[in-house]
Amino acid sequence: MVKYSQAQYDASFGALSDATRRGVLEQLGRADASITALAERFHMTLAGMQKHVGILERAGLVITEKVGRVRTCRLGKRALEEEAAWIESYRQLWATRFDELDIVVEEMKRKEKADGRN
Amino acid sequence: MVKYSQAQYDASFGALSDATRRGVLEQLGRADASITALAERFHMTLAGMQKHVGILERAGLVITEKVGRVRTCRLGKRALEEEAAWIESYRQLWATRFDELDIVVEEMKRKEKADGRN
DNA sequence: GCTATACTTTACCATTCGGTTTAGTATTGC
DNA sequence: GCAATACTAAACCGAATGGTAAAGTATAGC
Incomplete structure (x- = not known):
């Protein structure tokens, strides 16, 4: 990054x-x-x-x-290119991370249901 | 902004x-x-x-x-949306400003030529 | 119940921040 | 040349930063 x-x-x-x-x-x-x-x-x-x-x-x-x-x-000559890039890169990471968490949540829900059947 | x-x-x-x-x-x-x-x-x-x-x-x-x-x-829940927006907004301002300065430079060049002819 | 772990709180330290005042220097304009 | 203007430099101030150490609290695991 x-x-x-x-x-x-x-x-x-x-x-x-x-x-x-x-x-x-x-x-x-x-x-x-x-x-x-x-x-x-x-x-x-x-x-x-x-x-x-x-x-x-x-x-x-x-x-x-x-x-x-x-x-x-x-x-000055710099228009915050790199800073904008850092933030965009972070936002991407953030979105990916939350997708992962969604998967974890889904997984948990799935397991709960399965446990409920035991 | x-x-x-x-x-x-x-x-x-x-x-x-x-x-x-x-x-x-x-x-x-x-x-x-x-x-x-x-x-x-x-x-x-x-x-x-x-x-x-x-x-x-x-x-x-x-x-x-x-x-x-x-x-x-x-x-956290915030993914630097507003910060990204601020920077983007600034970058736009910056670009516009430099376009303006280009116009000023062009104007100066034009005038120089005109002065040269006097 | 005792020990190790994980954090919390407090105090301390040097440095930087955001601001001021005061005193100096350099330029401009009459 | 002299007063006003525009900045510069320095010292100072209280608060925040970025870090530490030391002592306290709460929990986990045997």
Whole structure:
């Protein structure tokens, strides 16, 4: 199931585990934005937003570029392909597992009936 | 884009942000397991594994049941539907955004040519 | 009934997280 | 050149993480 490094999954799922950061991603999906703009939109200090952007950047989900005194944030090259693949792979495993359990349940019902006849 | 509570996304993406917990999910996809079995398989103390299982349980990804002195862990009812949906939705946004940027780049190229003619 | 097993609880530890404040640096605009 | 703007860096804070060890409880098996 491992598609790429565990550390990458750690970083990207970790990045997604915070509502503010998910919001920033959605926002950047609509338009690039400066750190100040993002900080205002999410009601937090500049320094606070900087940390969130740093986490998104380290996860490869966002890239930033400083021009003059403004650092502009935009979506990175990675569109969560591997994360989507991991989840899909898990969902498949999950479905298979539940099919197995269904079989077990069926088996149990069958046995119960048989026991009832003894 | 919000499909259900932010806290739910926080919990499940947070649960997925650790390699041990992802491993536990994959393991439980193959067979149910006791806390002790999981602790051994992932080379950690019982108490340590108990915390991981607790996090997975709170995220709704795992359910446990104690019979006698053994607590058995199995996959929960939720198969990361909403998380998969969030990521897919984001991937769509991402693709759209990059199409927009392509248009901007095209526009710039067009203008450059026009400027070159002046 | 005694022992081993399986878990639970608690306390502890270092690190990270999500946030702040404060003080600094670099740019812009008048 | 000077004030405002935009970020950067650092220190600090309380809470959560990821792990441990140690002591307690409950159950299984002889």
